Amino acid sequence: MRKPVLTIFYQFNPSGISIGGIQTVIRTFVKYAPSEFEIRLVGTENDPSKPIGVWRDTQVAGREIRFMPLFFIENDNFKKLVPTSIKYTAALLGRNLSSDFMHFHRLEPTLATLKWAGEKTLFIHNDIQKQVNSTDKKNAILWQRFPAAYFAVEHYLISQFSQILSCNTDSVQHYQQRYPDIAERVSYVKNTVDNEICYPLTEDEREQARRSLAQQMGLAQDTRFILFAGRLHAQKDPVLLIRSIAALNDANVHLLIAGDGDLKDELNSEISRFGLTEQVTLLGPLAQKELAQLQRICSVFVLTSVYEGLPMVALEALASGTPLVTTNCGETPNLLTADSGVVCEERTPAAVADALRKVLHNSGDYPLEACVKAAKPYSAKTVVGDIYSDMLSRWEQGNLSTSQINHKSFTGV
Structure with a gap:
């Protein structure tokens, strides 16, 4: 039986020093992925000598994965005139990178994925209402300047996700109240800490x-x-x-x-x-x-x-x-x-x-x-392990159901 494939989408190169909790979350999901899964990452490239838009083998946190950078960006720690998330979304348009499981850490790229088959999970990493409605317009991100546009885009895209996981309880409540039809798909997930890296001294x-x-x-x-x-x-x-x-x-x-x-x-x-x-x-x-x-x-x-x-x-x-x-x-x-x-x-x-x-x-x-x-309680090995265990269980159950349907069709039962 083939391995289930998880494809992670985010605008960074895991081999570089890219600042942010999302990057750490992704590296943790790669590191603690069970051997039963094949892991792919669609990101960006900061080495102009490396090819763009093709899969290659690489190693992240000691784990072999498939990596595809969509475009070159020298330093993703600074805002650009054209937001990186917009460039990333544009680079996904016209592609079909469907897989058994897909993890998204930004909403915008999923404009390109509406027709892709597979289980899609959206991770919410902030208190989204406070983020979008922040009063600091001088240093604002794009959506803070146009909050109504953000919520319109969100409303258009949100139903494609099988799961919406947030590390912030206020955001969980926000999504459940804003989208009651899919409230059961929204849940709290612990962010994690890798105790193999972060531990105390005497x-x-x-x-x-x-x-x-x-x-x-x-x-x-x-x-x-x-x-x-x-x-x-x-x-x-x-x-x-x-x-x-x-x-x-x-x-x-x-x-x-x-x-x-x-x-x-x-x-x-x-x-x-x-x-x-x-x-x-x-x-x-x-x-x-x-x-x-x-x-x-x-x-x-x-x-x-x-x-x-x-x-x-x-x-x-x-x-x-x-x-x-x-x-x-x-x-x-x-x-x-x-x-x-x-x-x-x-x-x-x-x-x-x-x-x-x-x-x-x-x-x-x-x-x-x-x-x-x-x-x-936030140990990465435990929290991430439980998430993968649930994913594998759903995948095996889905394959079993498909096999039963195919068997009935073949036998005429």
């Missing part, structure tokens, strides 16, 4: 690694590190983060920013304006394992987002034993316990600074064991 190892990093950076031995990781885009509001560090006003604290994006220049301007050049380091984009090393040794991980689903980096920090400070958005406040982090009720520099101060000055109240415990 307290002694953590302290030794912190001192070593401070020494490498030419900082005082008692320096404590705050970590941010993500795209430097309006959604993550890194400008608020810089202003919060200024409000914190603690010379023994150093902020590490792992990421890249459109707000990099503005961020540098804010750092200079507040005189924080000696207290903030922009690291650029990091590979997941490099980021995990920092997550294990920093005193606190911080998120200043305007809207979220459930950020993978939050789970990764907790699994590494590091407490969180987060704005009150997305699913993160629902998983945090009193001893694993602090939720800021206001999105202001003073509120974020107060929360950071609380964790930094009371580290014993946020033990690594509590952080690890908060992330435990």
